[in-house]
Amino acid sequence: MLVGSYNVLLVAVSWFVAVLASYTALDMAGRIATARGRTVYWWLAGGATAMGLGIWSMHFVGMLAFRLPIPLGYDLPITLASLMLAIALSAFALWLVGQSRLPLPRLGGGAVLMGLGVASMHYTGMAAMRMSPGIHYDLGLFTLSIVVAILASGAALWMAFRLRQHSRHVRMLRAAASLVMGLAIVGMHYVGMSAANFPVGSVCGAASSGVSAEWLAVVIVLATMAVLGIALLTSLLDFRMEVRTSMLANSLEEANQELAYLALHDSLTKLANRALLEDRLAHAIQAAEADGGRFALIFLDLDGFKAINDAYGHQIGDRLLIQVAQRITARVQSRDTVARLGGDEFVILANVQEAADAGRLAESLVEALHERFIVDVHELSVSTSVGIALYPADGASQHELLTNADAAMYHAKSVGRDTYCFFEASMNASIHQQLLLMQDLRVAIQRRELVLYYQPKFTAHEGSVVGIEALVCWEHPERGMIPPDEFIPLAEKTNMIMPLGAWVLDEACRQLAEWRRERHVEWTLSVNLSAVQFRHASLVDTVRGALHRHALDPGWLTLEITESTAMRDADASLHILQQLHEMGVCISIDDFGTGYSSLLYLQRLPATELKIDRGFVRDLAHDTEDAAIVSAIVALWRSLNLSVVAEGVETTEQKSFLTALGCHSLQGYLLGKPMRADVLDQFMQPGGVPA
Known part of the structure; x- marks a missing residue:
């Protein structure tokens, strides 16, 4: 038998080509698994070509690494036939691992078919030498080579299927798997080569008419490396494009989900809208x-x-x-x-x-x-x-x-x-009436339906007028006179309270300026502030603007807020009242005694006047408990040098009692009812009487 030898460099190159071909196979399997539509067939065709060429190249380079003491060559048609066989086997393998499932029976059948095909490709390549006499194969090693081919094919199919999906470390895993697959493919080849025996006197029929082994090795290696490199580069670029497309799709999906969420939820509280x-x-x-x-x-x-x-x-x-x-x-x-x-x-x-x-x-x-x-x-x-x-x-x-x-x-x-x-059921009628009333209230100012009434404030001892309190009423064209306690709460539920309150303040200041200019009176003006109006950010500017327009001294204006309004948030109230106080406006605490107040907070407020609620005044002559409460209130606030005003005075007994206690000013129907400006002018004339 002729004794053969191997070119170590080409043996190493064959193993490298096997590893690169294995990595390409794993990468192509991943591209096919993620592709959709007709793209699958393009990747299958391209992948089969690159993978088949790589596997065939490894086997053929391995054969070229083999040397005999006779000239060697390779028949071109048979060589090309072995290449076509490798490409067909690669297409079958990629198709198999591209399926959604790879059960054990399918894996085993695929491994047998692919192993037999790889062996056929190898031995077809050996036949391209056209040895005469023919090559004798050792049956044991021949069988072993087929078994190794089947086992290597099974391992390759299993790894390709398992590593076809992209994950965090998939490329590292594919690289490691390609080293193992490369060794298995090389092992099958060299076991097959070991099974070949060349009798003494053998002649290579393709040595003279076939392809020269010297330049064939270089061409095959270069061509294979180029094809595999292009395949991997194309796969990498496509993968990056797929990743970017996937990221864009995910971003669009997230944006659509966000838009859908925002369309159905409140942006502030995240509750349903x-x-x-x-x-x-x-x-x-x-x-x-x-x-x-x-x-x-x-x-x-x-x-x-x-x-x-x-x-x-x-x-x-x-x-x-x-x-x-x-x-x-x-x-x-x-x-x-x-x-x-x-x-x-x-x-x-x-x-x-x-x-x-x-x-x-x-x-x-x-x-x-x-x-x-x-x-x-x-x-x-x-x-x-x-x-x-x-x-x-x-x-x-x-x-x-x-x-x-x-x-x-x-x-x-x-x-x-x-x-x-x-x-x-009765609530609907009430709500309907309120809605109609609110609609009318929106245009009441423009229609001049709102009118101010003025109730004079008298000194307790002398009985002279020291001030007036402005009260707004609504002269509805159909419902007649509507008192403020019916429409002010409606205005507070909407933004109408702000223009309404601003109008009341401006009109009252205008009227006071007219009286002071023409009647030369030294009255002060009291205007009530609602809770909503008091908390509004524009209050201070509104007050300052009204005083400036009508050239009124700030000390002539007293703003009345209820005790409960002042105490709802004492710190915020103190801040607002301090700004008004610094402007020079006087502050009056109205309805005192009806809330749950802290004297510690009340004494911090920059108030100049306290109004005793009419509820305590009503039964002064009959209820000693109310009398005791009023006496305590007057004594407390006089000790703090605050002016005390009692409202709701309707009898001479109440007037006498409150005067004796030391109240500074009195208001009530006994002394003067709320009246329009022209009626108040008549009332203040000598001999005038309350209307």
Whole structure:
């Protein structure tokens, strides 16, 4: 037998080509697994060509590394046939690992077919030498080479299938796997070469007419490296483009999800918005109709929120709303829907079966929102009015339920706030009247329907007029005279209180300036501020502007705020009142004794006047307890050098008692009723009488 030898360099090159071909195979399997549509076929064709050429090149370089003491060559048609066989085998392998599943029977069958094909390719390449006499193969080694080919093919298929999906360390794993696969392929080749025996006197029939081995090795290696390099580069570029496309798609998906979320949720509190509430309400009605179920729609509106928003700004108001939403969410069940309709209005779709359950939930919400809130460094207080509508008793449609829950909420406000009410049919008529009244109120100023009445304030001892208090009334063209306690609360629920209050202040200042200029009186002017008006950020500028327009000394103006308004947030009140005091405006605490005050806070306020509530004055002659309270109030505030005014004086007994106590000024129907400016002019003439 002829003794062969190997070119060590080409042996090393064959192993390197095997590793590179293995890595290319694994990478192509990954590209095919992630491709879609017709792209799969392009990657399958390109991958099969690159992978087949790589495997065939390894085998052929390995054969070229083999040397015999006779000239060698290779028949070109047979060599090309072995290449085509390698490409076909690669296409089959890539198709197999591109399937969604690779069960063990399919893996085993594929390994056998591919192993036999690889062996066929190898021995076809050996036949390209056209040895004469023919090559004798050792049966044992021949069989072993086929077994190694099958095992190597099975391992390659399994690794390619497992590593076809992109993951964090997939390229490192593919590199490691390609080293193992390269060794297996090289091992199969050299076991097959060991099985070949060349008899003495053998001649290579392709030595003279075939392709020269010297330059064939260089051409094959260079061509194979170029093809594999191009395939890997193309795969890498496509992968990067796929990653970028995937990132863009994910970004677009996230943006669409965010847009969908924002379309159905309130951007501030992250609660459901009106659109989502209406959708959930429609489903709740359908479900209740189907199984005879019931549920409650609970409408909440915060009392005092507008004042906080105006006094501290929208940032503090927004943070307060977020805390309110958190407290509401904490009190409801996870299957309930909590929505914010805008501003300080919240709605709860509660899955309850009994009215008592809805009542308990509403009571829990009132308690939760009654507790003080800490927003930044501010300690804030709000209350809530809650209306409840039950399905199906209080409405069979979304509109009816929302309208009736809203009506019940407004009824809760009218009966004292910080409470809850169930809907009753009579409430709709009341709410309808209020809505009509609010519509008329919007144009009342332009139509000059609002008019100021002035009630004089008298010194207790001399009985002379020292000041006037401006009171606004509404001369409605159809309903007649409407007192302020009927329309001021309506104005406070909207932004109408601000233009209305500004008009009252400006008109009263104009009238006082006229009286002082033409009548030469030394009266002072008292104007009442509502709670919402007092907390509004524009209050100080509004007061300053009115005084400037009518050239009034700030000391001639007294602004009256109720005790409860001053004490709702004492620190904020102190800040506002201090600004007015520094301007020179006088401050009067109205309705004193009706709230729950801290004398420690009250004495810090820059007030110059205190008004005793008419409730204490009414029964002075009959109720010794009220007399004791009034006596204590007068003594306390006189000791602090504050002026004390008693309102609601209607009898001579009350006048005498209050004068004896030391009140500085008195107001009441006994002395002078509220009257229009022209009537007050007549009243102040010598011999004039109250109208």
